[in-house]
Amino acid sequence: MIRTEREYRQAKERVAQHEKLLEEQTKTLESMGLTEEEIERALSPARFFGQKLRLEVEEYERYRRGDFDMTCTFDNIGRQLVAFRIFRGISQAELARRLGVTPPQVSRDERNEYGGASMEKVKQVLRALEMDVILVPSEGRRAAGS
Template identity: 50%
Template sequence: MIRTEQEYKKLKAKVEKQEQLLQEERKKLEEQGFTEQMIQIAIGFAENFHLNDKREVEEYERVMRGEFDPYTCKLGEIGTHLIKLRLWRGLTQSELANRMGVSNSQVSRDERYEYSGASMERIEQVLKALDIELMFAAPQIVEVAKGREEYASGQDEMAAAKQEKQAG
């Protein structure tokens, strides 16, 4: 995840260069008479890395435009959400550190590890520094057999068992 404007500019320039190089390589291979399948084999890995980088740049741009729900996130994604909130608020890591009364290196470390292992107190401290008074953690959803999605708490199974018990 892109965490600073500097990282964004660097990755955006890389994406533009990758795009140019991929187009040049594709053209060379086409001129040499390679089939589309052969070209895909030759440049497929590079294209995948390029697409991942491009998605990361696009995600950063969406966050900067505020195209996400700042007040709701999945519990397992709270770390990346806190970073998005900081970016959306237009704060640097240093500015956040000053608001929190911690060192710049502490915020940098927290973000590098996406707040993994952060205490609830630390998360609340970050939210307060970002002027977010209330945030909802959406329940985790897990995939189960046949593509059905259910809440991890198993509430659906419990309700069905209760109905069976009442019916029988």
């Protein structure tokens, strides 16, 4: 998951470099007389990597536009907190300042998608981001008897 503008810019550059490299590799394999099927088989892992990177870039761009669901589950709240920060245009350093913690702490929390964070911590982050959400139980984990 891309979490910062710097990571976003680097990922976009890697996508461009990766596409250029794939194009060069395709020409090299064609010049060796390989069939289309052989070329596709040879480049399939690299294409998969490139697609994964493009999807991460697209995800970050969706978050910046606010294209996400405001309903959170206990399973996705950490990822949503990162998305909300990106949407608000707030850096990790600024969020750290608002929370009264260090930027490396916010970076660790986001890298771990707030795993193990208390509900109080989640509420503090939401307040710092000025976001209101609906928190619902995770699908498939209904309370006994319901």
